[in-house]
Amino acid sequence: MQLIQEKQSFALRILYDRYVRLVYSFAMKSAGDTQYAQDIVQLVFTRLWTTEHGYDPAKGKFVSWLLTITRNIAIDQLRKQRNQQATIAYEEQTLAAARLSSAGSDDLDHEITRRLLKEEIEQAYRFLSSSQIQLIRRLYWEGYTLNEIAVQNGEPLGTVKSRLHQALKTLRKHLNTIERSELP
Amino acid sequence: MTMSQDSCDTLLPYFLKELSAKEAEAFEAHLAHCADCREQLQELRQVWQALPYEMEEAELPDELKTQMFSRIQEELALEAEEEQPIPLPHQSVNAPQRLSWYRKPLLTAAAVLAAVIGAAVWMNAKPVSGPASAVVEPPASAKAQFVLKAYDPSMPSAGGTAWIEQKGGTEQLVLKMNGLQDVTGEQAYQLWVIKDGKRYNGGTFRTDTGGNAVLTCDLQPVQGTFEALGITLEPDAQGVQPRGKKVLGT
Numbered sequence: 001m002q003l004i005q006e007k008q009s010f011a012l013r014i015l016y017d018r019y020v021r022l023v024y025s026f027a028m029k030s031a032g033d034t035q036y037a038q039d040i041v042q043l044v045f046t047r048l049w050t051t052e053h054g055y056d057p058a059k060g061k062f063v064s065w066l067l068t069i070t071r072n073i074a075i076d077q078l079r080k081q082r083n084q085q086a087t088i089a090y091e092e093q094t095l096a097a098a099r100l101s102s103a104g105s106d107d108l109d110h111e112i113t114r115r116l117l118k119e120e121i122e123q124a125y126r127f128l129s130s131s132q133i134q135l136i137r138r139l140y141w142e143g144y145t146l147n148e149i150a151v152q153n154g155e156p157l158g159t160v161k162s163r164l165h166q167a168l169k170t171l172r173k174h175l176n177t178i179e180r181s182e183l184p
Numbered sequence: 185m186t187m188s189q190d191s192c193d194t195l196l197p198y199f200l201k202e203l204s205a206k207e208a209e210a211f212e213a214h215l216a217h218c219a220d221c222r223e224q225l226q227e228l229r230q231v232w233q234a235l236p237y238e239m240e241e242a243e244l245p246d247e248l249k250t251q252m253f254s255r256i257q258e259e260l261a262l263e264a265e266e267e268q269p270i271p272l273p274h275q276s277v278n279a280p281q282r283l284s285w286y287r288k289p290l291l292t293a294a295a296v297l298a299a300v301i302g303a304a305v306w307m308n309a310k311p312v313s314g315p316a317s318a319v320v321e322p323p324a325s326a327k328a329q330f331v332l333k334a335y336d337p338s339m340p341s342a343g344g345t346a347w348i349e350q351k352g353g354t355e356q357l358v359l360k361m362n363g364l365q366d367v368t369g370e371q372a373y374q375l376w377v378i379k380d381g382k383r384y385n386g387g388t389f390r391t392d393t394g395g396n397a398v399l400t401c402d403l404q405p406v407q408g409t410f411e412a413l414g415i416t417l418e419p420d421a422q423g424v425q426p427r428g429k430k431v432l433g434t
Contacts, residue, residue: 012260016256020249024242024244025240028239028242029239038248038252041252042252045256046256046260049260056404067233071236117237161197168227
């Protein structure tokens with residue numbers, strides 16, 4: 001048993017060393033608070049280890065899967081902090097959703113690929129209006145729902161939806177890498 | 185406005201998981217015969233996946249990194265302890281659902297890592313008191329077992345066993361080997377899973393000081409079956425095709 005424990009912690013160490021900065025950076029971007037980011041790191045890595053729904057290589061790249069889990073945990077925490085009852089049952093949805101949305105892509109493990117992708121996204125962002133950028137910020141990084149955003153902005157839901165639709169369409173148009181690497 | 189346009193309109197809320205279960209089901213029914221929505225959904229997923237890469241790589245001081253790791257280990261150790269005292273009779277119905285996560289033992293962790301890092305992990309089975317065989321044995325539930333025989337005259341005492349285990353929804357190949365020479369420098373052993381005449385990289389590994397090694401390999405990429413296994417001694421752990429000599433095989 002002891003040997004197994006040792007192997008466990010060895011394997012955990014590898015995963016941790018490899019991805020902790022990515023998870024931590026995501027959380028920092030999401031809320032900009034180091035304590036929060038530390039909590040997210042802890043939640044993500046313990047979840048990774050204790051979940052029985054493992055990562056399925058056939059369904060896509062590990063990094064995409066890991067980031068989806070990170071986002072779900074991160075926005076779940078943010079929503080809890082905001083004391084909203086509207087929290088979706090992430091416990092069950094997290095992994096199923098993560099598996100679904102992590103379509104295959106190459107080399108996301110490599111920092112250089114990620115940096116190129118970042119540059120490309122920054123380029124693509126230039127084609128967005130400030131209201132579109134703010135919408136993505138609220139929705140993707142802060143985990144507000146479309147309805148909440150519509151209420152905050154005092155706008156009809158339809159307006160928010162079409163703004164998002166346009167924003168994502170514009171981004172997609174300017175994201176060549178993702179298109180090349182994600183298409184089956 | 186037609187019914188269909190109404191449905192197409194819920195694509196975004198569906199994608200963002202903001203629909204109730206019932207609404208989501210209704211949309212999925214619509215999705216089944218709306219090619220346009222299916223295409224758009226696919227596109228949404230692609231863009232969505234690119235969004236996180238906008239983030240800056242944050243500063244992460246080594247000290248903090250170490251601190252967080254210790255906390256994670258403590259947390260996992262606590263959970264491992266918690267799962268033991270649960271008496272069997274209560275397990276089925278009354279156990280709070282949350283526990284079901286923690287119950288699936290951490291034993292699969294090495295396999296998780298194996299799946300994560302280029303399909304495999306090497307493990308330096310640390311020399312502990314007692315033979316390694318006391319720890320890794322084919323379980324009664326093992327689906328199939330294979331004998332690994334020595335292939336190279338320079339390592340006549342090499343040998344091992346391999347078996348297939350069901351882990352959750354996937355099949356894992358577990359190999360336990362002994363009598364292998366120590367590797368030097370960058371050298372590594374590499375497992376090849378042969379199916380339909382193709383060689384799939386099953387992962388690289390090194391041995392402990394006694395020439396023993398244990399390796400797990402996810403059989404998903406070959407749909408759980410294969411024709412043969414081969415283990416080669418490679419100049420490094422980066423190869424995608426065998427370059428070194430074959431030392432073990434079925």
